[in-house]
Each structure stands twice: as C-alpha cells, then as structure tokens.
Amino acid sequence: MKKKIIGFGASISTTSINKAFAAYALGFFPEYEVELVDLNDFEVPVFSVDCEKENCPQAVRDFLDKLKSADILVCSMAEHNRNWTVGFKNLFDWCSRLDLKLLQHKPMLLLSTSPGGYGGQNSLNIAKTIFPAFGGNILTTFALPKFHENFDPTQGIREETLLAAFKKQVEDFKNQLIKEN
Numbered sequence: 377m378k379k380k381i382i383g384f385g386a387s388i389s390t391t392s393i394n395k396a397f398a399a400y401a402l403g404f405f406p407e408y409e410v411e412l413v414d415l416n417d418f419e420v421p422v423f424s425v426d427c428e429k430e431n432c433p434q435a436v437r438d439f440l441d442k443l444k445s446a447d448i449l450v451c452s453m454a455e456h457n458r459n460w461t462v463g464f465k466n467l468f469d470w471c472s473r474l475d476l477k478l479l480q481h482k483p484m485l486l487l488s489t490s491p492g493g494y495g496g497q498n499s500l501n502i503a504k505t506i507f508p509a510f511g512g513n514i515l516t517t518f519a520l521p522k523f524h525e526n527f528d529p530t531q532g533i534r535e536e537t538l539l540a541a542f543k544k545q546v547e548d549f550k551n552q553l554i555k556e557n
C-alpha cells in the first residue's frame with residue numbers, strides 16, 4: 377500500500393496561493409497517495425474558553441483525524457501582518473485543546489509563499505520555531521517569494537534558480553525520510 381502525503385495551505389482564503397503552492401509540492405511525490413486538504417472543510421467558530429465550554433466542534437476531531445491519517449505533511453504557511461492567518465491559528469488553537477501534539481510527529485515539508493519579496497517567511501519562521509512543541513517534525517523548509525511573478529498556475533515555479541532551490545529542498549526532504557526510516 378502506498379504511503380499517504382497530505383498537503384494544505386495554512387489559510388481559509390478560497391483563492392489561497394499557499395494551497396496552490398502546497399498542491400504543486402504534492403506533485404513532486406508521485407510515489408505517494410496524495411491528498412490536498414482545504415481548511416474550509418473544517419469550519420470552526422472563533423476559539424474562546426467560553427465557546428469551548430459549550431462543545432468542541434466535530435470539525436476539530438475531523439481535522440486531527442486527517443492529520444493522523446497522513447504519513448507525511450506538506451504545509452504552506454500564509455502570512456497576514458507578519459504572522460499566521462487567523463483562520464489557521466484558530467483551527468490550530470482548537471486542535472491543541474484536544475491534542476497538544478496535534479502535528480503527530482509526522483515528517484513535514486514546511487513551505488510558505490506570498491506576493492511579497494520575503495515570501496511569507498515571517499509566518500514560516502514562527503511555525504519553524506513553535507511547531508516542534510506541537511508534535512511538528514519539520515525536515516525541510518522553503519519560502520517562495522513574489523508568488524505571482526515566480527509561479528505559473530499550470531507550470532509551477534517559473535524562475536530557474538528558485539525552481540532548482542525548491543527541487544533541492546524536496547530532494548533533501550526525501551533523503552532525510554530515508555534516514556528516518
């Protein structure tokens with residue numbers, strides 16, 4: 377049976393460029409069963425301890441189950457005001473109340489992109505710093521700057537140097553996977 381790799385953009389935008397980037401990254405793993413997850417399929421109210429007292433939405437358990445079902449995770453961090461998007465943080469907070477190690481220690485390729493020149497690296501760096509405390513097992517990272525200039529919706533990364541750098545990170549990720557197994 378093929379191992380399963382799940383990808384998602386850390387955003388609830390229906391036109392998320394990070395979801396598009398995660399989908400592109402999944403294409404580099406033909407040896408796996410791949411699934412692109414949309415955070416909008418796990419809609420939850422804004423977290424508060426008061427709201428939590430009422431009940432924990434089923435979508436929280438569903439998202440945790442989805443993460444558990446994966447052998448590998450590809451997560452592309454969107455950035456709002458140099459931080460995570462509210463939609464992702466909200467789901468993350470809900471999940472952390474049920475399972476502090478929500479990322480399940482699954483090997484992770486951590487990505488980010490944004491229309492700006494820093495490519496969402498503030499958001500990526502926060503994830504890189506704190507994910508390990510939440511069961512994150514980040515093997516490799518890559519930030520794609522200036523998404524709209526450097527990414528073609530049908531062909532993917534169009535700038536040669538960036539494409540080479542991305543491929544190198546994917547290769548490095550796969551090599552680390554071999555070492556882990």
Ligand SMILES: Cc1cc2nc3c(=O)[nH]c(=O)nc-3n(C[C@H](O)[C@H](O)[C@H](O)COP(=O)(O)O)c2cc1C
Nearest residue numbers: 387389392393394454455456457458490491492496
């Ligand atoms: C409120 C807001 C704040 C933003 N702040 C940043 C920022 O700090 N850094 C950045 O690179 N892009 C920023 N952007 C642009 C986002 O990176 C861009 O909207 C991107 O499409 C978000 O990713 P997504 O499409 O995957 O949701 C911001 C956008 C919004 C709406």
